[in-house]
Amino acid sequence: MIPMQGTQGRKTLVEEGTTFKGSLSSTCPVEVKGRVEGDVTAPALSVSASGSVHGKVKVGEMQSHGELAGEFDADVVQLQGSVKDRTIIRAKSLEVKLSPAEGKMQVVFGECQLEVGSENREVAASPRPNEKAPKGSSVPPEGAKGASASDAAKGSSVRPPTDANGA
Amino acid sequence: MPELTADLVLKKIKIGEKVERADLRGLVLTRAVLDGASFRRCDLDGANLEGARLSKALFKNASLREAFLAGADLREANLESADLEGANLLGAKLMGANLNRANLEGANLQGADLSGARLTHAQLASATLGGARLIRAELAHADLSETDLSSAKLDEADLTSTDLSGANLEEASLARAQLRDAVLRGAVLLRADLSGADLRRANLSGAKLEGALLTGARVRGLVGTGGPVVGIRAEWVDDSEEASRAVRVTGAQIAELLAGLAPAMPAHKRYFGRGDVLRNAHLEFNTGAAVEIESLFEHCTIALGEGTELVIGKGGVLSGCQVQGAGRITIHGKFVEREGPGIVGATQLVVSAEGSLVGAVEQAHDLTRFGFEPGCHLRVQIIQAKKERSTKGGKQS
Numbered sequence: 001m002i003p004m005q006g007t008q009g010r011k012t013l014v015e016e017g018t019t020f021k022g023s024l025s026s027t028c029p030v031e032v033k034g035r036v037e038g039d040v041t042a043p044a045l046s047v048s049a050s051g052s053v054h055g056k057v058k059v060g061e062m063q064s065h066g067e068l069a070g071e072f073d074a075d076v077v078q079l080q081g082s083v084k085d086r087t088i089i090r091a092k093s094l095e096v097k098l099s100p101a102e103g104k105m106q107v108v109f110g111e112c113q114l115e116v117g118s119e120n121r122e123v124a125a126s127p128r129p130n131e132k133a134p135k136g137s138s139v140p141p142e143g144a145k146g147a148s149a150s151d152a153a154k155g156s157s158v159r160p161p162t163d164a165n166g167a
Numbered sequence: 168m169p170e171l172t173a174d175l176v177l178k179k180i181k182i183g184e185k186v187e188r189a190d191l192r193g194l195v196l197t198r199a200v201l202d203g204a205s206f207r208r209c210d211l212d213g214a215n216l217e218g219a220r221l222s223k224a225l226f227k228n229a230s231l232r233e234a235f236l237a238g239a240d241l242r243e244a245n246l247e248s249a250d251l252e253g254a255n256l257l258g259a260k261l262m263g264a265n266l267n268r269a270n271l272e273g274a275n276l277q278g279a280d281l282s283g284a285r286l287t288h289a290q291l292a293s294a295t296l297g298g299a300r301l302i303r304a305e306l307a308h309a310d311l312s313e314t315d316l317s318s319a320k321l322d323e324a325d326l327t328s329t330d331l332s333g334a335n336l337e338e339a340s341l342a343r344a345q346l347r348d349a350v351l352r353g354a355v356l357l358r359a360d361l362s363g364a365d366l367r368r369a370n371l372s373g374a375k376l377e378g379a380l381l382t383g384a385r386v387r388g389l390v391g392t393g394g395p396v397v398g399i400r401a402e403w404v405d406d407s408e409e410a411s412r413a414v415r416v417t418g419a420q421i422a423e424l425l426a427g428l429a430p431a432m433p434a435h436k437r438y439f440g441r442g443d444v445l446r447n448a449h450l451e452f453n454t455g456a457a458v459e460i461e462s463l464f465e466h467c468t469i470a471l472g473e474g475t476e477l478v479i480g481k482g483g484v485l486s487g488c489q490v491q492g493a494g495r496i497t498i499h500g501k502f503v504e505r506e507g508p509g510i511v512g513a514t515q516l517v518v519s520a521e522g523s524l525v526g527a528v529e530q531a532h533d534l535t536r537f538g539f540e541p542g543c544h545l546r547v548q549i550i551q552a553k554k555e556r557s558t559k560g561g562k563q564s
Contacts, residue, residue: 094545098517098538107537109549117544
């Protein structure tokens, strides 16, 4: 469990059965048990198993047991539940626990993109700076944040998200 | 007769005076508020301190033999080298307490909370710790022989070099506990959780392991039970020297290894060592093989049979390669794709904290099980298996 940041234990809660559409910006941690469609900016985001977030999200910490779709920027991510098609997750740290061979999947990934770790981290045997990215490469080059989704899509059948709802 | 009455002791403590080296045998101080009090080197044999508040109290070198401390609050108390032989600490709160070199032989600690407590070199032989909480407790070199630890919580506890001979650990939780060089001769570990526990060089001769969970346990150099091991639950165990998970043992070989009846290395092990370079090669590994790569592979294609284990070790680099087939892949080193997808059809893909994966991953038809550890480096495009891309779980709602 990621400890929720913020003061005096306050948090913004989207309760089960509630659908929130639009832009949500909070200085408190946000907990989603219902459905959020739109942009979310907060120090922390927790999505419960019944919750879903479709849109653009920028948070410090994110823990999800529910459904994610869209574009997610976070420092630390713990992931369970499902990640829908055309979703991008950018994080400094990502944790996905391995599910047992016969057990339920911890995370069901759709066609999505993960950009995790420092952009400056050395990757041995990757193309040298003066070496062009090879034709057909299906992933964005290091540090190609922002343009990565569309660049990546050229090399594969994956399309980038076109709006906050991932539609 | 005690040297001081209970009232006198309470008065002294109230005014901040130390009660040290006093004869307090048999004193009754039930539910007394004695937080931070100093009883250093006192004789409290047979004293009744039931439910007393003694957090941060000092009992260093004190004698508390047969003392009644049930339900006492001893959080962060200093009981270093105290003699608590036969003491009753039922349900006592001992979180963060210092019990280094304490004598707890035959003591009753049932249901006590010793989370984070220090018990190095402590004497706990024949103590009763059923249902006790010892999460992250430090017990290195402690004597726990014949101890009852049934249903105790020992997750992440340090039990390095402890003597657990004949101990009852039935249904105990020892997840990620350190049991290196521990002696578990004849110990009962029925249905115990030893997942991720470090059992390197531990002695399990005569131990009972039926129903125990051992997935991810580190087993290099352990001394087996010496008899058949049946009914254990383990997807894999780590047989690498440095507990790097680079050498995974799976299937029936786990039971053989724990029994001490088989060589640890899988029969179909393939190892590519440091310094080797393979270019433009095509390699095929049959079902059940275990492949470990510490070399540099460039522009190679690797076909994995069903259930084949491929481990890219910390020194391993796969550059411009493609790995195909229903194998299980673990990346501790680096995988950099040039032409996607770099990984096709793996049933399991794990990238460890040191691992780096740059490339596209085409999932298995039944979806790939992913495991990503914090610290891993990913630039990954996950795509569905070609035939089922329009129907599988990632479909947009």
